[in-house]
Amino acid sequence: METTVELLKEHSLKVTPQRLKIIAMLEKHGHLTIDELYRLMLQEFPNVSLATIYKNINQMAETRLIQEVKIPGGKSVYEIVKEPHLHMVCDRCHKVEDIIIGTDKIIKEAETASGYQIQESFITLRGICPDCQKG
Amino acid sequence: METTVELLKEHSLKVTPQRLKIIAMLEKHGHLTIDELYRLMLQEFPNVSLATIYKNINQMAETRLIQEVKIPGGKSVYEIVKEPHLHMVCDRCHKVEDIIIGTDKIIKEAETASGYQIQESFITLRGICPDCQKG
DNA sequence: TCACTAAAAGATAAATTTTTTCCTTAAATT
DNA sequence: AATTTAAGGAAAAAATTTATCTTTTAGTGA
Known part of the structure; x- marks a missing residue:
């Protein structure tokens, strides 16, 4: 199992307590909004700046350590990049979950129907x- | 074929020139951002307020006359609600297109895998x- | 281990986006 | 046509995101 320190280094990012915490929060909760990340972060780092959250989220997204997930009718959440998967959003409790099922068929079908060369799918x-x- | 006037009335929205124009723009272009709607609107209504765009888009989305489509790595676009469909986004020219293919299989599979009762799918x-x- | 360099953090301001308020204007109803 | 109700426009306010500047910290190599 890969450590968080290794994960950061592989993405050419310095290992800071704030970054370790962001990753730890995402590993624990799975999907978090900017706001949720900030609130949780404040518990451990009372002086953390919201700008630190934004800067880190943007950097980690650029290096593809994490990924933004746009939620229909809701705020974006962020998650650690793992294998490709779908997202389920509950209308009642608003939780976001991953499920891993094959998307080859629908992608093939869409390629045939559209003529696109498909690179990536976003299914919620x-x-x-x-x-x-x-x- | 349904007229735009009828469309607005069915959604309990007053028929105003600005609303007719918004719908006409969406029917012509298919998918537009807030910014694009505003710029196009200014050509015909030089005094239109950006707030008018926002208020109308939000109202039309609430009544489900139109629908927001969140674009991965890009700004949201809006489209008139038609039959369910997928969205294709081109990495090069950034255009957004609809394609209509069956989603029953992947939805069934996702329901089985997750236990969710699925109401709607968002596939880009x-x-x-x-x-x-x-x- | 100790300096040195480069980058990150924090604080703040600035920019951007979206919503709200208030007043005027226009559409729907009778 | 008069009345009622909602919409539009202008501006301010709020919310979100990015940029700037200074201080602090992590990584590097002597």
Whole structure:
């Protein structure tokens, strides 16, 4: 398993406590908005500047350590880049989850229908999560 | 074929020249950003306020006459609500296109994998359009 | 380990984007 | 046509994001 320090170094980013914390938060929570990152960060670094969050998020996104996920009808969340996956958003509790299923078929079909050479897919599905179906 | 006037009335929105123009622009161009809508609008209504664009876009989105499409790595565009479809974004010329292909399979698969009751899908694919493949 | 260099953090300001307010104007209803 | 209600325009305010400047810190190599 790769350490967070290694992850930063591989992306040519200096290892700072703030960056380690951002990654730790994303690893723990999966998906966080800028605002959520800032609030959580303040608990451990009371003097952190919001600019530090923005600068780091932008740098990590440029180096593709993390990735922005635009949420329909909501604020963008950020996640650590892993294998390609879909996003599920719950209408009730608004949580965002990853699911990993094959996208080859729909991409092939879209390539045929459109003539595009497709490089990447962004798929987000909105609905009711299993927890909220019960409650 | 439904008229623009009827479209507005069905959504309980007053028929104003500005709204008719917004819809006409979206019907002509397919997908436009706030900024593009504002610039085009200024040509016909030199005194139009940017707030008018925002207020109308938000109202039309609430009544689901139009819909926001969040573009990965770009600004949101708006389109008139039609039948469900996918979006293709060209990496080179940055145009946004609709393609209509079945999404039942991937939605079924995602429902099985996640346990969600899926209500709506947002699928955007990034790649090179046929025109840019030639040029 | 200690300096040196380059980059990051924090604070603040600036720029950008979006929303709100207030007043005037226009559309819908009777 | 008169009344009611909502929309438009202008401006301010709020919210979000980026840039600037100075101080601090991490990485590098002697």
